Structure formats: structure tokens, C-alpha cells
Amino acid sequence: MDEEDADLLQVDEEDELDEEFEKIKMAKMKSRKLKVLEEMALAEQTLVEAKAQLKKAEDHEPEPEPEPELTEADLPGLEADVLRLQEEYDEAVVHKHNLANEVKSCSERLKAATDLLH
16 A cells, blocks of 8 residues: 555545544534523423413402301300400500600601701
């Protein structure tokens, strides 16, 4: 085998290696593309599911609880509840009035202190 034949064999081997390398490179690219497409499909599916859940949540209105059947026997308990709530309300009104007075007092002291500084 002379030198030219050896060079041709080497070129043929290099060409075969280049072709194999290109095939591997293309296979990797296809694999990456496929993976990206799968991820995109999964993301789209997740988005569709999320939109469906959101729509379901928006469309779903809580059903009002049915009113309990009350009898005359329930009246004393209800009256006690009303009295308790009225007392709580009265206490809250007094507390609000006290807080309003405290705010007024603090505002007056702040104004007096500001006037002294100027």
C-alpha cells in the first residue's frame, strides 16, 4: 500500500468519523428538541388545568346554609343571645367614645407642644 492509498484510507476514515459525529450531533439535537417540546406540552397542560380550576372557583358560589327550623323552645336561647350581643355592642360604643376622647386629648396636647416649640 503506497502513501496515496494510505492517505485515501485516512480521509475515508475521517469522513466516516465526521458522518458519525454529525449523526450523533443531530440525534442529540433531536433529543433536546423533543425534551423541550415535552416540557412545553406539560407547561401548556398545567396552564389549561390551572385555568380550569380558576374558572371553576370563580363559577362556584357557596350555597347558603339552610336556615334551621326554630321552635318556640328556641326563643329563650335566642333572647339571651340578643341580650348578650346588645351588651357587647353597648360596651363597644362606650369604648369607641373613650378612644375618641383620648384621640382628641392627645391631639390637643400635640398641638400645644407644637405651639410651644414654634
